[in-house]
Amino acid sequence: MLKAVIFDLDNTLVNFWQFKQESAREASAAMVQAGLPMSAESAYNLIFKIYKERGVEYQLVFTDMIQPFHFPKAKFEKIRDAGIVAYLRKKGQVLRPYAGIPETLAELKKSYRLGILTDAAREQAHQRLNFTGLQEYFDAVGTLHDTNIYKPGIEPFLHICQKLQVQPAEALMVGDNPGRDMKGARAVGMKTCLAKYDPYFDNDGPAPDFEIEKPQQLLEVVKRIG
Numbered sequence: 470m471l472k473a474v475i476f477d478l479d480n481t482l483v484n485f486w487q488f489k490q491e492s493a494r495e496a497s498a499a500m501v502q503a504g505l506p507m508s509a510e511s512a513y514n515l516i517f518k519i520y521k522e523r524g525v526e527y528q529l530v531f532t533d534m535i536q537p538f539h540f541p542k543a544k545f546e547k548i549r550d551a552g553i554v555a556y557l558r559k560k561g562q563v564l565r566p567y568a569g570i571p572e573t574l575a576e577l578k579k580s581y582r583l584g585i586l587t588d589a590a591r592e593q594a595h596q597r598l599n600f601t602g603l604q605e606y607f608d609a610v611g612t613l614h615d616t617n618i619y620k621p622g623i624e625p626f627l628h629i630c631q632k633l634q635v636q637p638a639e640a641l642m643v644g645d646n647p648g649r650d651m652k653g654a655r656a657v658g659m660k661t662c663l664a665k666y667d668p669y670f671d672n673d674g675p676a677p678d679f680e681i682e683k684p685q686q687l688l689e690v691v692k693r694i695g
């Protein structure tokens with residue numbers, strides 16, 4: 470019997486990649502305008518090169534971009550702060566739950582315990598949940614800090630089930646990443662549902678038990694599981 474539904478956060482509940490890309494685009498233009506001596510296109514590519522090396526949650530990306538130029542402190546700060554402000558402004562405009570997510574969570578919450586399982590750091594995960602107004606729906610939030618092991622390692626999946634006080638077989642994992650979300654959930658015996666409504670999912674992993682093209686279809690999935 471299904472007792473809990475556990476969600477990945479980024480690109481499953483919120484449009485993380487869209488916000489990252491659009492915010493990085495704005496930050497690049499603003500930093501170039503403030504005096505960073507490269508094209509906006511090069512600045513944008515550099516942001517994602519640094520994210521690739523340091524992880525997409527890396528917080529000092531703009532500092533790392535500007536430092537090699539050895540500008541005086543005032544110029545350094547002007548460029549960095551232009552980037553940060555442009556980034557955050559765009560984030561406020563773009564970062565959202567996908568259409569249908571809040572309504573679907575509200576409906577699911579009537580019958581199931583709801584959890585989050587994300588590889589994001591605790592602070593980032595809670596910020597993103599608060600920012601998008603999703604915090605209130607969840608009974609438990611599992612982040613990287615709980616186990617220090619990334620999905621698809623089995624520890625985070627077992628840990629969030631424990632937090633929700635359910636057996637893995639009583640839980641459904643919903644995520645956009647087959648190689649992380651579906652693989653780890655399958656390994657511990659959870660049911661799996663692939664969220665396919667954003668084009669940014671990675672295709673490498675086991676076939677899920679269910680696939681959804683819209684958040685609302687999750688209500689049909691839980692009915693079918695029973």
Ligand SMILES: [Mg+2]
Pocket residue numbers: 477478479480481644645646
């Ligand atoms: Mg994801």
